[in-house]
Amino acid sequence: SAMALFLHFGFFLLLSFDIAGPARRDVLELADADFDYLATEHETMLVKFYAPWCGHCKKLAPDFEKAATKLKGTVQLAKVDCTANSELCARFGVTGYPSLKIFRSGRDAGPYDGPRSAEGIVQVMKKQSGPDSVLLRSNSDLEQFVNHYEASIVGLFSPDSSRLSEFLKAASLLREQFRFAHSSNLSLGQEYNATGECVLLFRPPRLSNKFEESVVVFSDYLTITSLRRFIRDNIFGLVPHLTVENMERLRVKDLLTVYYDLDYVHNVRGSNYWRNRVMLVASKFRGRGLSFSVANRKDFEAEIQEEFGLGPDPGLPVATIRTRLGLKYTMREEFTRDGRSLERFLEDYFSGRLKRFIKSEPVPEKNPGPVKVVVAESFAEIVDDPNKDALILFYSPLCQHCKKLEPVYAQLASELSSDPDVVVAKMNAADNDVPLGYDVQGSLSRDSQTSLTPDTSSSSSGGTPRCFQASRET
Numbered sequence: 218s219a220m221a222l223f224l225h226f227g228f229f230l231l232l233s234f235d236i237a238g239p240a241r242r243d244v245l246e247l248a249d250a251d252f253d254y255l256a257t258e259h260e261t262m263l264v265k266f267y268a269p270w271c272g273h274c275k276k277l278a279p280d281f282e283k284a285a286t287k288l289k290g291t292v293q294l295a296k297v298d299c300t301a302n303s304e305l306c307a308r309f310g311v312t313g314y315p316s317l318k319i320f321r322s323g324r325d326a327g328p329y330d331g332p333r334s335a336e337g338i339v340q341v342m343k344k345q346s347g348p349d350s351v352l353l354r355s356n357s358d359l360e361q362f363v364n365h366y367e368a369s370i371v372g373l374f375s376p377d378s379s380r381l382s383e384f385l386k387a388a389s390l391l392r393e394q395f396r397f398a399h400s401s402n403l404s405l406g407q408e409y410n411a412t413g414e415c416v417l418l419f420r421p422p423r424l425s426n427k428f429e430e431s432v433v434v435f436s437d438y439l440t441i442t443s444l445r446r447f448i449r450d451n452i453f454g455l456v457p458h459l460t461v462e463n464m465e466r467l468r469v470k471d472l473l474t475v476y477y478d479l480d481y482v483h484n485v486r487g488s489n490y491w492r493n494r495v496m497l498v499a500s501k502f503r504g505r506g507l508s509f510s511v512a513n514r515k516d517f518e519a520e521i522q523e524e525f526g527l528g529p530d531p532g533l534p535v536a537t538i539r540t541r542l543g544l545k546y547t548m549r550e551e552f553t554r555d556g557r558s559l560e561r562f563l564e565d566y567f568s569g570r571l572k573r574f575i576k577s578e579p580v581p582e583k584n585p586g587p588v589k590v591v592v593a594e595s596f597a598e599i600v601d602d603p604n605k606d607a608l609i610l611f612y613s614p615l616c617q618h619c620k621k622l623e624p625v626y627a628q629l630a631s632e633l634s635s636d637p638d639v640v641v642a643k644m645n646a647a648d649n650d651v652p653l654g655y656d657v658q659g660s661l662s663r664d665s666q667t668s669l670t671p672d673t674s675s676s677s678s679g680g681t682p683r684c685f686q687a688s689r690e691t
């Protein structure tokens with residue numbers, strides 16, 4: 218009958234999914250019973266300890282799967298469901314979900330601190346596979362090693378050198394961030410005018426340019442600290458490629474970034490076309506305390522629009538500056554091919570002529586409640602009033618703790634409303650830039666699932682703001 222046929226067809230479909238499903242999965246599932254047996258088979262393995270109900274775990278899952286597929290054959294990715302395998306999760310001290318740990322031949326080799334995007338996991342874990350430092354014998358070994366998407370650090374030491382062991386120690390500490398190799402063939406340095414023992418830093422070939430050397434030689438006294446400093450000071454060069462993975466390291470400085478359709482995988486030449494224009498300008502402003510970078514606009518689209526208030530992609534590069542302290546500037550003029558407009562932007566920046574960009578909701582027309590609504594643009598007027606003490610609550614509209622505090626805060630405000638010298642206020646810190654000096658912690662992004670602990674800073678008249686951290690009762 219038609220019914221029977223239908224059921225049959227349904228069963229067939231289910232069956233074929235069942236067969237295709239596990240075959241596509243590249244993440245190994247481990248349990249209390251088989252972890253020790255299976256884990257020792259893998260030289261390097263990244264294990265995700267998770268709980269099925271956890272939101273961050275669900276968010277990570279597709280990236281983790283994607284990374285597993287890309288890393289297949291190099292590094293094994295695995296997962297442990299802690300709700301079903303409590304013994305394992307207790308043994309490895311898992312206290313939050315998801316927890317990521319690196320294992321070497323079944324042994325816990327420490328937490329994974331890298332980025333959680335598919336690409337980030339791939340990059341970090343690739344560096345985790347194989348030896349800390351690759352042994353090179355000849356010039357062709359060297360050429361092959363340094364011809365890579367990323368920078369390379371190569372140590373040249375005589376076979377029994379004491380510096381070699383220091384270099385290898387540094388490599389084991391820093392391998393997650395950089396690629397290391399070494400050789401006892403000192404003649405490999407000749408091409409770079411390096412005689413004797415030294416460390417060579419090769420910037421990625423895709424970023425080679427006529428404004429700076431592609432290879433930097435380090436021949437000072439080698440310690441882990443001195444090597445780390447040398448790498449930090451030289452690895453990025455004049456105009457590095459800013460990515461989601463390296464942005465934290467680059468943003469410790471005042472940083473100008475030029476965003477465009479940069480793509481060093483498919484279009485090296487086009488990517489360097491604009492970068493070379495930035496380099497030309499950057500080389501004129503060297504040594505003035507501002508660092509430079511270029512980035513793929515797509516990687517930072519949300520940030521460009523939400524934090525810098527720039528419109529949709531105009532099809533030309535756009536430039537922003539973000540200082541260490543969080544001051545933001547955007548280049549308003551169109552980016553010109555001769556770099557002149559960028560140069561004018563920088564001249565204005567250094568002469569203090571630029572107006573800061575401040576993200577703000579519109580100032581409310583009426584503000585009648587006991588809790589005054591403050592936005593970035595009205596902050597100075599309301600909170601910094603020298604004749605009044607102000608208590609301000611920074612909150613995020615999505616934060617549950619904040620919602621709980623709301624009635625308590627409103628009650629406090631109405632009790633204090635008879636005092637003309639006191640202002641009780643609140644500011645949505647997700648949609649308004651918090652002024653400098655107010656150390657608001659917590660994740661404020663709109664799509665973040667973590668909730669923000671309300672930060673209540675009290676700003677007394679004329680004084681510096683202090684954070685209110687006592688109990689949250691009236």
Ligand SMILES: *[C@@H]1O[C@H](CO)[C@@H](O)[C@H](O)[C@H]1NC(C)=O
Pocket residue numbers: 354355356357402404405
């Ligand atoms: C050192 O490298 C050079 C250049 O590749 C090569 O000609 C030479 O044979 C190497 N020496 C040794 C001992 O491997």
Ligand SMILES: *[C@@H]1O[C@H](CO)[C@@H](O)[C@H](O)[C@H]1NC(C)=O
Pocket residue numbers: 408409410
């Ligand atoms: C090596 O030194 C020579 C002579 O000083 C110089 O001409 C050459 O440009 C240098 N090469 C590199 C790669 O620095």
